[in-house]
Amino acid sequence: MNAVTPVKAGRREWIGLVVLCLPALLTTMDLTLLFMAVPKLTADLNPSSSQLLWASDIYGFLIAGFLITMGTVGERIGRRRLLMIGAVFFGVASVLTAYADSPEMLIAARALLGVAAATLAPSTLSLLRTMFKDEKEGTTAVTIWTTSFMVGGVVGPIAGGLLLDHFWWGAPFLLAVPVMILLLVAGPMLLPEYKDPAGGRLDLLSVGMSLAAILPAVYGVKELAREGFETLPAVSLVIGLAFGVAFVLRQRGLSVPLLDISLFTRAAFSVSVGTLLLTTGLMMGIQYLLATYMQVVLGMSPAEAGLWQLPVIIPGMVAAVVGTGISQKIGTPPVLIAGLLVGSVGFGVLTQVDGGSGTALVVVSSAIMFIGLAPVMALGIGTIVQTAPVERAGAASALASTTNEMGGAVGIALVGSLATAVYGSTLDDNLPDGVTGQAQEAARNSVSEAATVAGELPGRVGGELSAAAHDAFAHGMEIASFVSIGVLLAMAALVAVLLRKALPAPAAPPEPQVAGAADESVPTPAQSA
Template sequence: MDTSTENEVPARAGRREWFGLVVLALPALLLSVDMSVLFLAIPHLTQDLQPSSTQQLWIADIYGFMLAGFLVTMGTLGDRVGRRKLLLIGGALFGAASLLAAYATSPEMLIAARALLGVSGATLAPSTMALISNMFKNEKERGTAVAVWSSCFMFGGVLGPIIGGLMLSWFWWGSVFLLAVPVMVLLLAAGPSVLPEYRNPDAGRVDLLSVGLSLLAIIPFIYGVKEYARGGWSATAVATLLAGVVFGVLFVRRQRRLDDPLFDLGLFRIRVYRSVVVLGLLVGIMMSGSLLLINVQMQMVEGLSTRAAGLWLVPGVVATLIALMVTPKLGQMFRPAYVMAAGLLVTAVGCVVLSQVPSDDGLAMIVIALILINIGLAPLVALGYNMVLGAAPPEKTGSASALSEANGEFGLAAGIAILGSIATAVYQDRLSLPAGLPADAAAAARENIATAVETARGLGGSMADDLLTSAREAFTSGLNLVGLLGAVLFTAIAVLTVVWLRQVPPTQDPEAKTEAEADPAEATA
């Protein structure tokens, strides 16, 4: 007679699982580094490869487009063919594409390599998150594992400019892509022995039409948002956005008709999963735009180099790492919704500080604001990912985590477009041009602060000083307004977090049942 019960406490992870976590965390670190390091290399590779302005944009953007476009497909594919198998295949392709990019001899070759990096990179994030759910069945340990993974992903964004700046000081531009090679070699060497394999034995075939529809929905939509961020409502931006929406509707309709869809829309009937995805999108929109403006403020207003700006981000990242490590303990003591809401209120306070940054000697306030903002976001990142993995059925965690990652890409593009547009409108409204400024110089200065700074360098004298002062004050006004909007939005998100997720119990009791689990009608509300 089987005496086990469904409430049996899951077994604790062993040494193999924790070493496997290290192997999984390194690709997360690498992905984040790879997203940020290219921007440092663009001036160097431009001198060597001589790409056109259009080719430069594709070199910078194609990675993100392909990554976002293939995330849902790769997450679902991992559930079907095996998460470890897909991770190892993707790691091998990522390493090969990195070599191809490092030794590219033409813009077209580099664009193709970056596209392959995006496709292979789409296999890494959802596979690593899904494998974490397989390796750490105990909810407390899974929370710690997610915190470690999140720390690596967040730290890589700051580590990228620092490492990239050092490597570009010593080596050629292609060296920044070679960072991936030893990491992928380690993944391929250690992965088969320390990572478990898991796939859904009942999964059917991958619907290729659904794959095509998902790509035609995601890539044009993100492209359209980026086009809007660059030049406003152009014909290209409107057409691609509409195309993305139309194909998105077709994708959803097809998923509803299929017995074995590419993405199970039923995941959105799980209240916890649905709530975390929406909250993550709102936070992503706010943070991506804010961080872009903060980086511009550091370089164009405070006058820091890219490397120096990266170093000033380190205190905020260190604070984030500490907060991520503390968060799982807090989630065991209190309901996660309250921990997350408290963190979001701390982030709101950081945004208030950001709203008071002056245009002269404001670096200290920026660093303080970043520390508060990053500390406050840590609970949502760590506990939110853990909720996603815990709420999704085991056979669908790859698909569920893939959507969470794709959600981040949508938030990144939308945040830059929306908040960037707000800041630009304030800048143009507040900019006061010096008397006697030539018409062509005035037109350039009105575009954005970067062109204003470049214009001032060509003027010299008191007119240049007046233009710089006015441009910096105007841009800072935009940053201040975004900070104020952030304070309001994060306070609202904190309230939504409590309203939507207060039924989730502390993770210290893995046997506890949420109110949603006790009442199936509530779980699907």
């Protein structure tokens, strides 16, 4: 019996892919827009430090918390329907955010925006599985979709900075409105609908348990990264982990689980989740440090720092697409291994950055890292989605998105904490004479506070403190980079051992046949019917 050849995607599917990339880009943009608007926002709304913190964090918290739930909801009510509902709420929440007239309204609007964003990522990613049935085309589509997330992280600071130069603090959030309108108009015409025919009822207890696991865990990790060890974040993390264990145990006993735990018995799936988690974590963690370095040490504005990301993001996007194409010829594991090794070279270059380094070395190291790790992240997401059954693509897509969110939070926490600890210790050993008491304590907290303190001290002492803080921060990045190199090399070895067996190399193409012979031996679709 001849194997059934998957139907190739047509113009409608590829145009639909572009439409699906737009909300993916926006969800990443909105993570950075509020940070840039803080100076103007603070002047207009006068929020307390706690209110400002919640307005910044609640968007990411609720995205992470609701992704798994929304992925399963999409399989129950229809992935396209959930995407349309999410587009409406995302547009409304964007307007409410832009015109918030109090800190409380801003926090509420950002919370609604986070829940709406949680409907977009799993819906768009799982629809790709329905639209692109050919494995090679599906991998390419997922790669393009993944790069849209990366682009959002660069476009956000650039577009936001330009709008903030001419309008009020809320103007950048209105960028989402025309995109959501386009999605609502084009979606029904271009995107297919899909429901899991055996979806069953949504287990509300599992929904509650997933939120009780993810939200406290993400909060705990972020707060521990920001403030160091404190009782409340530590307890919150433990509570999240406890509910996570309970959630897994419950899923194993359900006939129709919220998250199919059996997916993790597939080596390709579980190794891809682990690789994506660690790769995203290292990239987000080091990008967090580099953003601080570029703005505090090199003195760039957020918009300038965003523009300098273009020489990084563009080669990375090209590498992701090229890597995907190569993986279709030689298999995914060799490309993953090569990407991890190239990424480790980028971190190696970063170890040469010091407090006096210019922009070039930072950009070159970032570009090498991104060229190596962008294909790893794209293929990791693609493997997670492609190895799951089509009826569980929504849950698998949600898990891939959740892995990205958790990876970012954990990466910033661990990499940031390591670099901060090294920074404080190094600065203590190199503080200039005349920096004592509160000034010393403030400078030790962060390189940003050190810059503020240096500006308040007499010229020579302030200059020496600034130089010492810059060198200490660069040393923190150096140590974090060495640790990252070790993690990447260990991941490459793990992929070589485990994933090569789970994802064998593509089969060789069939031998070409003499013209006319194929017509005699292979029935046409009409003859098969």
